[in-house]
Amino acid sequence: MIPSLASYAVVVPTIGRPCLVDALAALASCEGPEPSRIVLVDDRPGPPGGPLPLEALGALADRALVLRTGGLGPAAARNAGVRAVEEPWTVLLDDDVRVSAYWREQLARDLAEASPDTGGVQGVVRVPLPADRRPTDWERNTAGLQGALWVTADMAYRTEVLKAVGGFDERFPRAFREDADLALRVIDAGWRIVRGERRTEHPVRPADRWVSLRLQKGNADDALMKRLHGPDWWERAAAPRGRIRRHAAVTAAGVGALLLAATGRRRAARLAAAGWALGTAEFARARIAPGPRTLDEIVTMTATSALIPAVATWHRLSGELRHRSAEAWDGVL
Numbered sequence: 001m002i003p004s005l006a007s008y009a010v011v012v013p014t015i016g017r018p019c020l021v022d023a024l025a026a027l028a029s030c031e032g033p034e035p036s037r038i039v040l041v042d043d044r045p046g047p048p049g050g051p052l053p054l055e056a057l058g059a060l061a062d063r064a065l066v067l068r069t070g071g072l073g074p075a076a077a078r079n080a081g082v083r084a085v086e087e088p089w090t091v092l093l094d095d096d097v098r099v100s101a102y103w104r105e106q107l108a109r110d111l112a113e114a115s116p117d118t119g120g121v122q123g124v125v126r127v128p129l130p131a132d133r134r135p136t137d138w139e140r141n142t143a144g145l146q147g148a149l150w151v152t153a154d155m156a157y158r159t160e161v162l163k164a165v166g167g168f169d170e171r172f173p174r175a176f177r178e179d180a181d182l183a184l185r186v187i188d189a190g191w192r193i194v195r196g197e198r199r200t201e202h203p204v205r206p207a208d209r210w211v212s213l214r215l216q217k218g219n220a221d222d223a224l225m226k227r228l229h230g231p232d233w234w235e236r237a238a239a240p241r242g243r244i245r246r247h248a249a250v251t252a253a254g255v256g257a258l259l260l261a262a263t264g265r266r267r268a269a270r271l272a273a274a275g276w277a278l279g280t281a282e283f284a285r286a287r288i289a290p291g292p293r294t295l296d297e298i299v300t301m302t303a304t305s306a307l308i309p310a311v312a313t314w315h316r317l318s319g320e321l322r323h324r325s326a327e328a329w330d331g332v333l
Helices: 019-029 054-063 074-083 103-112 137-146 159-164 178-188 211-229 244-262 266-288 295-322
Strands: 008-014 037-042 064-068 089-093 118-126 154-158 192-201
Touching (some): 019 054, 037 054, 037 074, 054 064, 074 089, 074 159, 103 118, 103 192, 118 137, 118 178, 137 211, 154 192, 178 192, 244 266, 244 295
Parallel strands (some): 008 037, 008 089, 037 064, 118 192
Antiparallel strands (some): 089 154, 118 154
């Protein structure tokens, strides 16, 4: 028996990726109470592109509202979607997920069982990995969503709670840490966030060999998290601390080797260079060992492991500088 449910809206930010068709089709075809409203936020930058594939929603297409934000980022896009919601619950989905066949039925149960002090209910996200080989570094990175707290791949919040805390902090320009920041503010406001039973699949999207370098921009977002939530935010969010301290040490060794060589201190330069090489080799080995160990993966891990420490350190330092005076988010929805 499906529990009674107050109406809900679904908000999906998108940059028009092909996977949106599958996401909308899965939402339309699953069993259970239908959403009162589906808000698609078109965040493609520049002039309006082609229309979004509303036909994938089938019979739900007439419930769709399309908004344009023009490339402001996922946090701002979600905020625009929430502003259009009048229903008691707002369910956030990403455009690269596929809800399960009984997702709406499970959602109804999740929300009906939410206690009055529950502000958010997280879905269970599964990342399918290859069955015939070990996952690549990129696949393992995506699989981290399975154990992460509060991911907006499938996250339901009471609409009143989202509006009370000002929604997502739009200073987070990427799909990284903006979900943890929001959840920590919701918890600090006295609400609980629990994990529900509904199931959603998050396939690993295609990526080139340099994707791990681009991900290092998130180190700037970590600096903002530290400024807003204190140095222990990692523990509160149950987030992996990462290797930024090791990256900084390896980068310092590399820079030191260059400077020492330039000033003629060759012995010291060789020692510093050896430290850089050992640190880089350890990092590359840690990424290669659990993977498929194909030639392509080994080459990719070796090349990016030599570059990531410096790139990560640069983004962290720039984030510390840029956000050194950041105050609490005061957005209004």
